[in-house]
Structure formats: structure tokens, C-alpha cells
Amino acid sequence: MILTMVIILILCIILGLPLFVGILAATMLGFLTTDVPFGAIPIEIFRLANTPILLAIPLFTFAGYLLAQGGTSARLVKFSRSLFGWIPGGLGVVALVSCAFFTAITGATGITIIALGGLLFPALISDNYSEDFSLGLMTTSGSLGLHFPPSLPIILYGFISGVSIEQLFMAGLLPGTLMVGILCLYSVYMGRKWRIARPAFSGHAFWSAFKGAAWELPIPILILGGIYSGFCTATEAAALTVGYVLLVKTVVFRELNLIKDLPEIMKESMQMVGGIMIILGSALAFTNYLVDAFIPMKILEFMEGLVETKIGFLMALNIFLILVGCMMDIFSAILVVVPLIVPLADRFGIDPVHLGIIFLANLAIGYNTPPVGLNLFIASSRFDQPVVRLYRATLPFLLLLLFTLLLITYWPGLSLFLPRLLSS
Amino acid sequence: MKTLDRIDRALAKVEGWLIIGLLWAMVVLTFVQVVFRSLYTHGHFFWANEMLGNLDWSGPLVQLLVLWLTFLGSSRLTREGKHIKIDLFSTLLPPKWLPVSGFILAVVSVFIIGIMIKVCIDYVIMEMEFGGTSLFYLPSWMGQMILPLGFTLLFFRFLIKAIHEGTQVVRGFLK
Numbered sequence: 001m002i003l004t005m006v007i008i009l010i011l012c013i014i015l016g017l018p019l020f021v022g023i024l025a026a027t028m029l030g031f032l033t034t035d036v037p038f039g040a041i042p043i044e045i046f047r048l049a050n051t052p053i054l055l056a057i058p059l060f061t062f063a064g065y066l067l068a069q070g071g072t073s074a075r076l077v078k079f080s081r082s083l084f085g086w087i088p089g090g091l092g093v094v095a096l097v098s099c100a101f102f103t104a105i106t107g108a109t110g111i112t113i114i115a116l117g118g119l120l121f122p123a124l125i126s127d128n129y130s131e132d133f134s135l136g137l138m139t140t141s142g143s144l145g146l147h148f149p150p151s152l153p154i155i156l157y158g159f160i161s162g163v164s165i166e167q168l169f170m171a172g173l174l175p176g177t178l179m180v181g182i183l184c185l186y187s188v189y190m191g192r193k194w195r196i197a198r199p200a201f202s203g204h205a206f207w208s209a210f211k212g213a214a215w216e217l218p219i220p221i222l223i224l225g226g227i228y229s230g231f232c233t234a235t236e237a238a239a240l241t242v243g244y245v246l247l248v249k250t251v252v253f254r255e256l257n258l259i260k261d262l263p264e265i266m267k268e269s270m271q272m273v274g275g276i277m278i279i280l281g282s283a284l285a286f287t288n289y290l291v292d293a294f295i296p297m298k299i300l301e302f303m304e305g306l307v308e309t310k311i312g313f314l315m316a317l318n319i320f321l322i323l324v325g326c327m328m329d330i331f332s333a334i335l336v337v338v339p340l341i342v343p344l345a346d347r348f349g350i351d352p353v354h355l356g357i358i359f360l361a362n363l364a365i366g367y368n369t370p371p372v373g374l375n376l377f378i379a380s381s382r383f384d385q386p387v388v389r390l391y392r393a394t395l396p397f398l399l400l401l402l403f404t405l406l407l408i409t410y411w412p413g414l415s416l417f418l419p420r421l422l423s424s
Numbered sequence: 425m426k427t428l429d430r431i432d433r434a435l436a437k438v439e440g441w442l443i444i445g446l447l448w449a450m451v452v453l454t455f456v457q458v459v460f461r462s463l464y465t466h467g468h469f470f471w472a473n474e475m476l477g478n479l480d481w482s483g484p485l486v487q488l489l490v491l492w493l494t495f496l497g498s499s500r501l502t503r504e505g506k507h508i509k510i511d512l513f514s515t516l517l518p519p520k521w522l523p524v525s526g527f528i529l530a531v532v533s534v535f536i537i538g539i540m541i542k543v544c545i546d547y548v549i550m551e552m553e554f555g556g557t558s559l560f561y562l563p564s565w566m567g568q569m570i571l572p573l574g575f576t577l578l579f580f581r582f583l584i585k586a587i588h589e590g591t592q593v594v595r596g597f598l599k
């Protein structure tokens with residue numbers, strides 16, 4: 001009886017049942033088998049209102065949506081163009097760096113390709129970069145920058161796993177830079193090969209672009225600095241960021257009107273928040289069932305029979321997470337999978353901070369992995385290209401990212417160096 | 425049908441206003457709190473600490489707003505049919521089957537959320553009997569009312585979706 005219902009539920013979920021309904025239903029089925037009253041579900045959902053750090057999610061999302069409107073993206077591109085435009089393959093570097101930066105300041109809410117694609121893709125084409133290269137680059141760059149503060153996936157991972165968000169922010173800096181850096185090198189290599197014209201560096205252009213972007217460039221540094229100097233907590237940093245961004249957008253640049261534009265942005269950003277947080281609430285209840293039913297321990301026993309070494313576990317983890325990453329979006333993946341993985345990783349002696357960084361790197365790659373990686377579909381509709389073509393176009397980028405994934409996974413020092421430096 | 429659609433539209437408007445009002449409240453209250461706290465801890469202004477004491481209600485209130493915004497946003501998202509889902513088969517399914525699968529999924533959602541409303545009402549009733557007071561000395565169950573209310577909003581939204589998809593299925597059969 002329960003088994004039939006489980007099968008029906010799985011069918012519904014792959015047919016497109018809203019994920020939070022699926023998770024709630026799974027929780028109910030779970031509680032039925034373990035004879036726990038359903039009353040445990042609302043208690044877990046209500047935890048959303050008892051956890052100060054979660055306040056950071058609506059605030060950072062709102063700030064991100066504010067930044068996505070108006071000229072911020074153009075100013076950032078102009079600045080990085082004046083800074084990197086002169087190196088070989090410079091425009092590719094510009095695209096990668098601006099996208100990573102934009103993903104970071106908008107909290108990785110999946111709007112990068114949509115906001116920057118229209119700006120960068122035509123520029124790449126008109127500078128004689130091949131179409132496949134440009135498509136691949138724009139598609140993959142949509143998931144770069146997940147490791148940089150104030151990325152919402154990091155905040156969610158920290159909340160679910162109980163790891164300090166401040167440490168995670170620090171740990172993500174080097175691996176995130178590595179991922180962007182390797183793709184930049186590839187772009188430089190291709191730019192050389194194709195002998196793409198290089199504009200000379202102009203101090204004057206740089207200065208004027210720098211002045212243009214001077215309000216928005218320091219945002220991640222202000223957030224990091226505020227948190228690490230002990231000036232404010234992550235939640236308080238979110239409140240300050242909203243205040244700052246509102247000031248920049250409505251007073252400094254006068255791009256957004258408080259009465260005319262803000263209500264729409266507020267509604268849109270809160271729809272995004274509603275979509276994530278309702279899954280978060282359901283996932284909390286589901287985790288409660290998992291723990292009650294000793295599921296993580298059962299998986300652990302099973303895994304111990306299969307994998308014996310730390311390396312073996314990491315390899316299995318990599319493959320599993322890429323599969324997850326190409327089927328689920330990053331938020332639901334964190335909410336559903338992290339509670340299962342954390343106890344396992346702990347058993348194999350993997351630092352939870354390092355695990356978080358591996359997790360994000362994997363999901364970022366899963367986003368670009370055929371056949372169903374989400375970025376591929378966003379880019380396909382944004383650039384009006386068949387998905388199959390994007391599979392081919394993203395392949396070299398995907399391979400490079402897989403290489404960085406290996407580095408990130410099997411070299412814990414890369415992630416743990418900065419947080420350790422700070423705590424010592 | 426038409427009345428339902430009218431209610432649906434009016435509801436979306438009210439939800440929109442509530443989102444705007446509540447988000448403003450959240451932004452202003454958290455911002456003011458941070459400013460006072462940093463004035464006190466970094467600038468050693470004692471009056472700032474006093475102001476903070478007067479604002480002690482705002483912490484729990486703002487956290488409750490997180491839940492309100494979650495349900496309001498989520499309800500509007502349901503209306504637009506944009507909830508996060510694992511979408512493996514909708515591209516493979518022949519288009520004429522889409523309303524059928526949409527109808528089934530909406531009915532399943534209505535059923536599950538219906539159970540959630542019942543469970544949340546029980547939860548609030550329980551709190552009425554045993555709970556203490558919280559915000560503004562009001563009984564704590566009042567804060568928890570957002571759960572049954574929020575799920576009722578979602579219930580209504582999925583119900584409308586089920587009716588819409590259902591009529592499409594029936595029309596398809598009649599053709």
C-alpha cells in the first residue's frame with residue numbers, strides 16, 4: 001500500500017509536481033510508516049520564523065533583484081572591459097569575471113544569464129569570437145560565482161548543515177577564483193589562437209569606467225569586511241546591503257523610482273523567496289522524518305559496505321552530486337540532499353566546510369551537464385538556440401570545470417586555508 | 425468560473441499590497457535595528473541602546489514576517505505556475521496530454537495541501553490550549569495562524585488550477 005503510494009508520488013514528481021508538495025507528501029508517507037503524528041510537520045515549518053539567519057534570505061534576494069534592474073550590469077561590464085579588454089581573449093575574461101561578480105552580488109538567484117547575456121553575447125560575436133565558444137562561455141558563466149558572498153546557496157548550506165556561514169564565505173573565495181580563473185585562461189588561449197584584435201589599455205577609459213562602477217564594485221567587499229571585522233552579523237549585513245543598494249539605485253543613479261518601480265521588484269523577489277522558503281520549510285519536516293527513521297545511518301551502513309576509503313567516498317559523492325545538480329535546481333538540492341550527506345561525510349572524516357565547497361562546485365557543474373542541466377535550458381531560450389547545440393558548445397568549458405572540481409575535492413587545503421588563517 | 429477568476433485576481437492584488445507593505449516593514453525595522461546596535465556597540469551612545477530596548481518587539485516580529493512573505497510569495501508563484509519542480513518529462517509528453525498531467529498534479533497538490541490545512545489548524549488549537557504569550561503580550565497561537573492561513577491561500581490557488589485544467593481536459597474529450 002505504502003509502496004504503491006511511493007511509486008505514484010515519484011511519478012508525480014518527475015511529471016512536474018511542485019517540489020514542496022512532493023516533499024510534504026513524502027514526509028506524510030514517511031510519518032505514516034513510522035507512526036509519527038503529522039503534527040510534527042507544522043512545528044518544523046514554523047522554525048522558519050524562529051531562525052534569525054533566515055532573515056538574510058529575503059533581504060539579500062531583494063537586494064539582488066534591485067541590482068539586476070537598471071544599469072548595474074552595464075557599468076560592471078564596462079569596468080571589467082576597461083580593465084581586462086587589452087589582454088588576449090580579453091572579452092571572454094570580461095564576460096567570465098562580470099558574470100561571476102554579478103552572480104555573487106545578486107545572491108546566485110539564477111538571473112545572471114538573463115541579465116548579462118544580452119549585453120555580452122553580441123559583443124563577443126562582433127569581436128569575432130566563434131559562436132560556439134561564445135554560447136558555451138555565456139552558458140557556463142551563469143553558474144560561476146556561487147562561492148562568493150553573499151551567495152544564498154552558501155547561506156542555505158550553512159543553515160542546514162550547522163556550519164558557520166562566515167567560515168563558508170571565507171572558504172569559498174579561493175575555489176571560486178580557481179573556477180573563474182581556469183576558464184579565463186582558456187579564453188586567453190583561444191583569443192591568442194584566433195588572433196583577436198586587442199584594444200590598447202587606456203588609463204583614461206579605465207578611470208571613467210571605475211568611477212561609474214565605484215558604487216557597486218565594493219558591495220561584496222563591504223559584506224565580507226563587515227562580517228569579518230565583527231562589525232555586523234550576516235543578517236545585519238543583509239539589512240545594510242538593502243539600505244545601501246536602495247540608496248545607490250534610487251538616489252545616486254536615479255534609475256529606480258520608489259513608487260513606480262519598487263513595488264514590482266518587491267513582488268517578483270518575494271515570489272522567488274516564497275518558492276525557495278516553502279521548500280525549505282517542507283524539507284525541514286522531511287529531515288525530521290529522515291532522522292526519526294535513522295535513514296542517514298542506514299545509508300551510512302550501506303555505503304560503508306561499498307566504499308572504504310575517503311577518496312572512494314569523495315568520488316562517489318562527486319558523481320552523485322553531478323547527477324543531482326543536473327536534475328534539481330541548486331536550492332532544492334541543498335535542502336534535500338545536504339541533511340543526508342553531512343553525517344556520511346562526517347563519518348569519512350571530511351570537514352563540513354570543505355564539503356560545502358565541494359557541494360557548490362558540483363552543483364554549479366551539474367547546472368551545465370547534459371541532458372537536463374538547468375543553465376542549458378535557460379541559455380537555450382535566452383539565445384534562441386537548440387539545446388543540443390549548447391551541449392556541444394559547453395563541452396570544453398564543462399571539461400575544464402570538471403578538472404577544477406577534482407582539485408577542489410581532493411585538495412582540502414584550497415578551501416580550508418583561508419578560514420584556518422582567520423581563526424588562528 | 426468567472427467569479428472564481430475575479431476572486432483570484434483580487435486576491436493577487438491584496439497579496440501584492442501585503443508583500444509590499446510587509447517587505448518595507450522588514451527592511452526598515454532590520455535596518456533601524458542594525459543602526460542602533462552599531463551606534464551603541466561601536467559608538468557607545470547609550471541612548472541608542474535605550475532605543476533598541478524600545479524596539480525589542482521588532483526582532484520576533486520581523487522573523488514572523490519571513491513566514492508571511494514566504495506564503496504570500498509562494499501563493500503568487502502558484503498562480504503563475506512557476507513553482508520549483510523537477511521537469512524531466514514535460515518536454516517529452518505530447519502537448520495534448522499536458523492538461524491531463526496538469527490536472528492530475530493540481531488535484532494531488534490540492535489533496536496534500538488540504539491535509540496540511542487540517543494539520544496546521546490542529547497545531548494552532550493545541551497552542552491555544554497550552555501556549556503562552558509572545559509578541560505584544562498576544563497569545564502565541566496568533567503568530568502561528570499564518571500556517572493555516574498560508575496553506576489555505578495555496579489550497580485555493582491549486583484548486584483554481586485544477587478547475588482550469590479539468591475543464592480543458594473535458595473540452596479536449598468533447599472535441
